[in-house]
Amino acid sequence: MDDSDWKYVEQMDTQALQYLMSAYGQDIWNLAFLLTKRHHLADDITQDVFIKVYQSIHLFRGASSMKTWLLSITRNIAINYMRTAFMRKVTLTSWISSQGVGVSAEKEVLEQSVTEEIWRVVLKLPLKLREVLILHAKYELSMKEMASVLGISEGTVKSRLARARKKVSAYWKEGAAYE
Amino acid sequence: MNDFEPEWYNRLKGSPVNRRTFTSDHMEEIQQKASRLRAVNIQKQRARRTRWMMAAAAAFAIIAGLTLYHSKLGSLASEYWKEITVRHVPPEPVDPPKKIENEPKEQEKLIPLKIDAASGVLKDVWPIDDVKDISVYNDQTGEKIEIPKERQYVVIQALAWTDLVKAIALNQDAGDEKVTLALQMEDGTEYAIPYSPEQNTIDLGGGLYYASDKILLLVKGLLEPGSRLAELDRVLEQARVEYSADDSPKIDDSFMYDFRRLLIDGSDYIEWQTRLAAYSDVQPYRYFDSMGEKLDTMGEYGGADNLIALNSQLVFASSQYKTVDGVGVGSLEDEVLKKLGKPNLKTKTGWGYKSGDYVRFYLYFEEGVVKYMSINMPS
Incomplete structure (x- = not known):
């Protein structure tokens, strides 16, 4: 199904949902994980993203690609989760099960067997820098798309991206020096 | 942006974790949940339609009655109008409460x-x-x-x-x-x-x-720290802080409860919504539900009813409401453990009980006594 076809869909059936999940599910999960650094939260956020899309596909009007739209929803829901903490359980009861973790976020990240050392470095970045870097490097979004997803100006995106790259390069070199 | 990309940039194109974490089980679960949600929505729409039809039928009956007795009612209405205009003369203005002046505030x-x-x-x-x-x-x-x-x-x-x-x-x-x-x-x-x-x-x-x-x-x-909503806010916030702490307990998934034991007065969240429609002593507040992207109403039910309907959560503050095992507001911790059993999630203030996939029944304690009992909307 082309991106342009989705804008004519008023109500989604489970087959279409299955198609979207197969095509973008892992990408969505990865972004949720990279933003929250928590495996369980990434599970819940991915679920919320697809439920929201299932209920609100009529809001997709093709202004961006389907992938960018999904990434935008994922980012917003992830930020919401991180901001609202427990009170979110009122509307998303599944949150509570994911919140009851006994280990710190950083420890959990290590336990997730991150594939590359570089990801450990990226996960050390503050959220504002991390999200820009991930959207650009991993998801290959343009400046304009990132500005739209993050709700900030292109100038701010550029400045944050430059800072993120600088920091990661510094950590990366520092790490290499010890090896 | 500078087109130069550091040598580590390409490494970020791959997956951050070394296995597939979004599996067919996840997809299955989401599909089932989506289907359930749609079924609930259809049910709600039907209920709304039925209410509208009943209201329309009632309005039709009233209009028909009014038409039939128009002439008689006309004279009656005229007399009644005279009476209420006399009765409803606005009272003499009184001095407004003096405001504390802080110029400029x-x-x-x-x-x-x-x-x-x-x-x-x-x-x-x-x-x-x-x-x-x-x-x-x-x-x-x-x-x-x-x-x-x-x-x-x-x-x-x-x-x-x-x-x-x-x-x-x-x-x-x-x-x-x-x-x-x-x-x-x-x-x-x-x-x-x-x-x-x-x-x-x-x-x-x-x-x-x-x-x-x-x-x-x-x-x-x-x-208004003494108000009922303030009290509730204080207890829910305390529970939130405890659940959010780094050393917060993990939910125990090894057991779950029969949903019938977690009903309040025999009703689940959906049935309570219907029951509440008949309650009259309510202070409603509208709010915007950003997740559902819609306006909704929460309510503070006063008097003997004493319960509060929040967004997707009903909080019972009166001891008149009980579970089938007799747990309710006023129950002691030991009593709850004996009658209902241990919670799946437990902090000092909040105990959560799981039925099906989620924790949907909560007891909120203050000084070892159940202060509130709550059920959440099925998600």
Whole structure:
């Protein structure tokens, strides 16, 4: 199904949902994980993203690609989760099960067997820098798309991206020096 | 952006974890949940349609009756009108309560926030990320109340997701009781957003918009610490803090409860919604549900009913409501353990019981005694 076809869909059936999940599910999960650094939260956020899309596909009007739209929803829901903490359980009861973790976020990240050392470095970045870097490097979004997803100006995106790259390069070199 | 990419850049194109974490089981679960949600929505739509048809039938019957007895009613109505116009003469004006004058009031020095955009959510048209600190001014007394840092997310979140179309207040009169939310930005600028606790609305310059239910609880907690909503806010917040702590307990998934044992007075959340329609002693507040992107109503049910309907959560504050095992407000911890059993999730203040996939039944304790019992909307 082309991106342009989705804008004519008023109500989604489970087959279409299955198609979207197969095509973008892992990408969505990865972004949720990279933003929250928590495996369980990434599970819940991915679920919320697809439920929201299932209920609100009529809001997709093709202004961006389907992938960018999904990434935008994922980012917003992830930020919401991180901001609202427990009170979110009122509307998303599944949150509570994911919140009851006994280990710190950083420890959990290590336990997730991150594939590359570089990801450990990226996960050390503050959220504002991390999200820009991930959207650009991993998801290959343009400046304009990132500005739209993050709700900030292109100038701010550029400045944050430059800072993120600088920091990661510094950590990366520092790490290499010890090896 | 500079096209030069560091050598590590390409490594970020791969997956951060070394296995597939979004599996067919996840997809299956989401599909089932989506189907259940749609079924519930269809059920609700049908119920709404039935109510409309009944209302229409009742209106038709009344109009028919009025038409039949028009001449007789005409004279009766004329006499009644005379009576009520006499009865309802407005009372003599009395001196208005004197306000404490603080010229100029601190909050009047703030810049009133004015949003000109006609659509979208507030975070897309105003730099909400730059808010550094938030406080509340009581407009009647001029008193400034700091909102604790750990609670400011309530205001930030509600403002960020205020939909400039869907959250417009149905009643554009904010009423007399007002407070001012003062937002200090990173560059030192301070903005004022008038908030009405009566209507649960914020004034964004171009009109009134409904706030979230959590803002209402927060403001009540700050301004009327003795009120029922403030009490509830205090206990829910305490539970939130305990659940959010780094050393918070993990949910125990090794067992779950038969849903019938977690019903309150034999009803689940959906059935309670129907039952509440018959309750009359209610103080309703509208709010904007940003997740559902719709307006909704929460209610404080007074008198003997004594329960509070929040967004997707019913909180029972009276000992008259019980589970089938006899657990209710006023039960002691030991009594709960004996009658119902151990919770799947337990902190000092909040005990959660799981039925099916989620924890849907909570007991909130104060000094070892159940203060509130709550059930959540099935998600």
